[in-house]
Amino acid sequence: MDYRLENLSEDDFEQLVNILCQKVFGTGTVAFTKGRDGGRDGRFIGTANNYPSSSKPWSGKFIIQAKHTTDYQASCSDNHFFGNKTSIINGEIANIKALVQNREVDNYLIFTNRKETESREKAIQYIKDKTDLTNADIIGKDTIHSWLRQYEDIAKAFKLGLYALPFEFYDKDIRDVIIIFHESLPKIQYKPLQKIELSPINTKNEINNIERPPIDVKNEINNLDAAYYNNILLSDLNLYEKQILDFLQNPINEQFAQYYNETSVELKRIIEINRSQFGDFKQIFGFLTKYLIEKEPEKLKKYRNTIPAFFHFMYYNCDIGRNK
Numbered sequence: 348m349d350y351r352l353e354n355l356s357e358d359d360f361e362q363l364v365n366i367l368c369q370k371v372f373g374t375g376t377v378a379f380t381k382g383r384d385g386g387r388d389g390r391f392i393g394t395a396n397n398y399p400s401s402s403k404p405w406s407g408k409f410i411i412q413a414k415h416t417t418d419y420q421a422s423c424s425d426n427h428f429f430g431n432k433t434s435i436i437n438g439e440i441a442n443i444k445a446l447v448q449n450r451e452v453d454n455y456l457i458f459t460n461r462k463e464t465e466s467r468e469k470a471i472q473y474i475k476d477k478t479d480l481t482n483a484d485i486i487g488k489d490t491i492h493s494w495l496r497q498y499e500d501i502a503k504a505f506k507l508g509l510y511a512l513p514f515e516f517y518d519k520d521i522r523d524v525i526i527i528f529h530e531s532l533p534k535i536q537y538k539p540l541q542k543i544e545l546s547p548i549n550t551k552n553e554i555n556n557i558e559r560p561p562i563d564v565k566n567e568i569n570n571l572d573a574a575y576y577n578n579i580l581l582s583d584l585n586l587y588e589k590q591i592l593d594f595l596q597n598p599i600n601e602q603f604a605q606y607y608n609e610t611s612v613e614l615k616r617i618i619e620i621n622r623s624q625f626g627d628f629k630q631i632f633g634f635l636t637k638y639l640i641e642k643e644p645e646k647l648k649k650y651r652n653t654i655p656a657f658f659h660f661m662y663y664n665c666d667i668g669r670n671k
Contacts, residue, residue, distance in 0.1 A: 350507040352460035353417045360415040364458040365389050371398050388412050405482050407453030414459040422462035429470040436470050443478040454482040463487035513624040514617050520606035528594050529653045559665045569668045571628040583656040591660050611666035632658050
């Protein structure tokens with residue numbers, strides 16, 4: 348589960364870290380306040396509940412730093428974080444030394460929504476070597492995710508992961524359809540974009556009649572702007588509409604056509620129920636595409652153009668969206 352911590356504000360991330368620390372260290376964790384250097388930190392004094400383990404917990408004075416980034420790909424290997432003289436870690440060294448000298452810290456922790464890489468261990472050792480601090484640690488995205496899976500109430504409170512979604516649907520069927528369709532495609536030759544009026548298509552054999560309004564009326568009903576329709580949706584239809592139709596109507600793909608039908612019926616119902624959570628319909632296209640890709644990002648990234656094309660086809664074919 349990817350909780351997309353980069354979407355939080357800096358203040359929300361600090362609050363999230365504070366609440367996690369109350370669970371892991373103790374309820375005496377003090378919320379983030381501005382320190383002498385202008386930075387913000389959290390504090391805890393006592394024996395941790397279960398950190399780094401329940402059998403050998405750290406104790407004493409804890410200083411907790413939160414370092415948030417909006418970069419989804421950020422990691423502990425980034426030079427900006429650790430690796431050059433102006434890095435975040437180097438910027439903390441003088442502050443930690445002052446805390447150690449004044450006997451204000453026994454345990455120093457940095458929480459960050461960066462990926463934990465080998466550089467994380469090097470950065471921890473660097474902090475210890477430069478400050479003579481025995482207990483120091485960097486808690487990255489991977490560990491925070493692990494804790495959020497244990498404390499689902501916190502994830503829910505911050506609307507993270509599944510709790511951030513406007514809705515969910517059974518996506519395996521349509522993923523299988525798109526993957527098989529994509530793999531069966533010959534090399535697509537791009538056709539110049541032109542304003543076309545595609546004929547209405549019904550891929551659902553059990554439904555013979557669909558009340559289908561003119562596309563400009565459908566766009567108005569669904570609050571889909573003309574720019575998106577003409578420049579994005581229409582472009583996808585020019586590229587993929589015939590191939591999708593041929594694929595779904597081919598008897599050898601009967602099972603996948605059924606998958607498509609079942610998914611589109613479910614989506615039409617769920618989108619209508621949750622329509623008020625979106626502005627215009629292009630936001631729904633964006634959500635559906637992101638929802639699907641994030642289930643298996645490495646596997647599905649090569650289908651990132653085919654996926655929205657399928658949802659555009661569903662819309663044009665009146666399988667999703669309002670028709671009246």
